[in-house]
Structures are given as C-alpha cells and as structure tokens.
Amino acid sequence: MTASRRHLPRQLRPELEHDLSRSPTLGYEPVAETGVIRCLSHGFPTPLARWHYHDEYELHLIVATSGKAFVGDWIGQFQPGHLVLTGPRLPHNWLSTDLPGGSVAERDLVVQFAHEPIAQAAVHLPELAEVLPLLERARHGIEFFGLAEQARQHWQRTKANRGLARLSAFCAYLCELAACTDYRLLSNAQLQGVDDDHSADQINAVVSRITEQLGQPLSAAQMAAELGMTESRFSRFFRRATGNTFTDFVNRVRINRACQLLMESDRQITDICYDVGFNNVSNFNRRFLDIKGMTPREFRRDVDHRFGGRH
Structure with missing residues (x-):
C-alpha cells in the first residue's frame, strides 16, 4: 500500500x-422497457456488489455461491435460496x-x-392494502425461509412479461411474501402494533424517550x-407492543445505536459503550454478543468487508 493510499480516510458510508x-x-433493463417494476440479474464479481442503498424496495434472491450478507447493521451468512426484501434507503451488500x-x-x-405507486393504488384498491404491512416490515430488512424455488419462478415470470402481465406476476410474488409467516426481521427492535390510537401514542412516546435519551438511566418503574400505570401493567403493555421486555428493548436499541456508531465512525469502542448508555464495558460486550452474535470488535472488523475491498 502506498503512503498516499494509507492516509486516505476510510469509506464509512454507503x-x-x-x-x-x-x-x-x-444487467439493468432499459428504462423505456419497464414501468415501476424493474428486474435485474447479475453474477459475481460485479461493480453492483458494493455497500449501497437506493430509493426503491429490493427483492433479492441468491441462486449461486455462499458468503457474507450485510443489510443495515445485520451481518450474516448467505447461500443459494437466501431471499431478502430490503426497504428504501436500507444499505445492503452480498x-x-x-x-x-x-x-x-x-x-x-x-x-x-x-413505494408511492403501491401506496397510492392501495387507497383505491383495498386488495393492495394487504401488502402494506409487508412493506412496513421491509424498512428493516426481511429474510424469508422456504420460498427459494417459488421466488425463482416468480422472478422468471415477472422478468418474462411487460405491462399488465408483469404487474400481475409481480403482485402474485408480493402476495406470497405477504402471506409468508416463516421469516425474520434483520433489525432488532421492532414495534409489533397495538390495538388503538391511544395505546399507539403511549408506546410511541416511550420508544421516543428511549431513543432520544439512550445515555440516561431508564427503568420500567419510571x-x-x-403513564399512570402499575409496573406490572406497564410491563405487559410494553411486551405486547414490542415483543420484548422493557430492559431487553432498551438494550437492543442501545446496541443498534452502537452498531451505527461502529459502522459510521472511528470512535473508540469504550467511548461508544458509555455514549449509548452502558455503564461498563464488560456488560456492553456481553449484551452485544447476545444480540449480534459477535463482539463489538468483531463487528467493526466485519463491517469493513461490506465494501468488498473497495475502500
């Protein structure tokens, strides 16, 4: 590595x-040939395999090779059959x-x-509203299981058609994904929905408080x-809305923020630990390992590979 190369700042952002x-x-289809649905196939290596994001959703099916996938702050292994839906502006690379x-x-x-064509059409076509929860989940990345062959067939039918026939094939693809219950979200702290607007306002206020005051001590009792609730009632309410206990949710939000800082800055791990609200490094390392499956140091080492050696 030359001296000038050595002093270049690391590329940290997608x-x-x-x-x-x-x-x-x-491998992109000519714009004149497509509407709002664009199909793409490519091999590897390719200039397209880079840490990047865009304004569109992306349904991504791997049909050959295995390796390491990067979706937002998630790092995991992929192999043929790996199917992921990423939301707008969610960085990714395989x-x-x-x-x-x-x-x-x-x-x-x-x-x-x-997003907009589907959201606007759903206003007038209630049938399309069935996919809106799927698109909401996609903001954090969704990995689907057991759909590899169906996904390949859906892609081929979508690719082979144009106009209304393409839209029909694509809607069939979305319909199967919306009905799939064997999936996982690739981000950690997610709201699962609550029964009424008042409850939604309450839980959103709590989550906003957590995210805005990560460095402050927060307790379920507080x-x-x-909210004028007993602690036991609050705990049931919070778990129903988030799928997590209050402590677990706070830890997950803090670890997510730590991941962002590890990915987008060169700050010391110790500084990040205290900045996101942990009061000792050992506890931070344990919680990070529990949630991400690796230590903060290993996470930082791995995220450097998301650029494919091009930084």
Missing part, C-alpha cells in the same frame, strides 16, 4: 445508487466467499420497485409512573 448509474451493460472458478455468471435475481 453509496447512493442513482438511475444514471443503472446501465443495461450491468459478498461471495466461495468462487471455485473465480466468478459465477448468475448469482442474484433482483426485483426493484417504488416509565410506568409517567
């Missing part, structure tokens, strides 16, 4: 993908680590689509008192 960069030579021949001609089968 690239924004613009329409101008979506050349047919890279890097193959087993390439016996040095390259593969087709690894990724992708569908990209925009939150319960502010």
Whole structure:
C-alpha cells in the first residue's frame, strides 16, 4: 500500500445508487422497457456488489455461491435460496466467499420497485392494502425461509412479461411474501402494533424517550409512573407492543445505536459503550454478543468487508 493510499480516510458510508448509474451493460433493463417494476440479474464479481442503498424496495434472491450478507447493521451468512426484501434507503451488500472458478455468471435475481405507486393504488384498491404491512416490515430488512424455488419462478415470470402481465406476476410474488409467516426481521427492535390510537401514542412516546435519551438511566418503574400505570401493567403493555421486555428493548436499541456508531465512525469502542448508555464495558460486550452474535470488535472488523475491498 502506498503512503498516499494509507492516509486516505476510510469509506464509512454507503453509496447512493442513482438511475444514471443503472446501465443495461450491468444487467439493468432499459428504462423505456419497464414501468415501476424493474428486474435485474447479475453474477459475481460485479461493480453492483458494493455497500449501497437506493430509493426503491429490493427483492433479492441468491441462486449461486455462499458468503457474507450485510443489510443495515445485520451481518450474516448467505447461500443459494437466501431471499431478502430490503426497504428504501436500507444499505445492503452480498459478498461471495466461495468462487471455485473465480466468478459465477448468475448469482442474484433482483426485483426493484417504488413505494408511492403501491401506496397510492392501495387507497383505491383495498386488495393492495394487504401488502402494506409487508412493506412496513421491509424498512428493516426481511429474510424469508422456504420460498427459494417459488421466488425463482416468480422472478422468471415477472422478468418474462411487460405491462399488465408483469404487474400481475409481480403482485402474485408480493402476495406470497405477504402471506409468508416463516421469516425474520434483520433489525432488532421492532414495534409489533397495538390495538388503538391511544395505546399507539403511549408506546410511541416511550420508544421516543428511549431513543432520544439512550445515555440516561431508564427503568420500567419510571416509565410506568409517567403513564399512570402499575409496573406490572406497564410491563405487559410494553411486551405486547414490542415483543420484548422493557430492559431487553432498551438494550437492543442501545446496541443498534452502537452498531451505527461502529459502522459510521472511528470512535473508540469504550467511548461508544458509555455514549449509548452502558455503564461498563464488560456488560456492553456481553449484551452485544447476545444480540449480534459477535463482539463489538468483531463487528467493526466485519463491517469493513461490506465494501468488498473497495475502500
């Protein structure tokens, strides 16, 4: 490595993908041939395999090789059949680590689509509203299980058609995903929904308090008192709304924030630990390992690979 290269700052943020960069030579369909649904297939290695984000949702099916996937602050393994839906502006990348021949001609089968056309159509077509919860979950990345072959067939039908026939094939794809119950969210702290507007306002106020005051000590007893509830009632209410105990939820939000700081800054791990609200490094390391499956140091080491060696 040259001296000038050594002093270049590390690239920490994902690239924004613009329409101008979506050349047919890279596998994109010509804009004139598509509507709001764009199909893409490509192999690996490719300039498209980079840490990036865009304004569209992306349905991403891996059909060859295995390696390491990066979706937001989630890091995990992928193999053929790996199917993920990412939401708008959620950074992602897939890097193959087993390439016996040095390259593969087709690894990724992708569908990209925009939010507004679906949201606006759902106002007039109640049937489309069925997919809105799916799209809400996609803001954090969804990995689906057991749908590899169906996903390949849906992609092929969507790719083979144009106009109304393409829309029909794509809606069938979305319908199957919306009905799938075997999935996991790739981000950690998620609201699961509550029964009425008042409860939603209450839980949103609590979550906002947690996220805005991560460095402050927070307890279930304190939150319960502010909402005029007993601690036991608050605990049941909070768990029903978030799927977590109050302590677990706070820890997950703090670890998520730590992941963001580890990814987007060169700050010392100890400083990050205290900044997100943990009062000792040992506890921070334990909680981080429980939630992410690796230590903060290992996480920082791994996230450097999301650029594919291009930083």
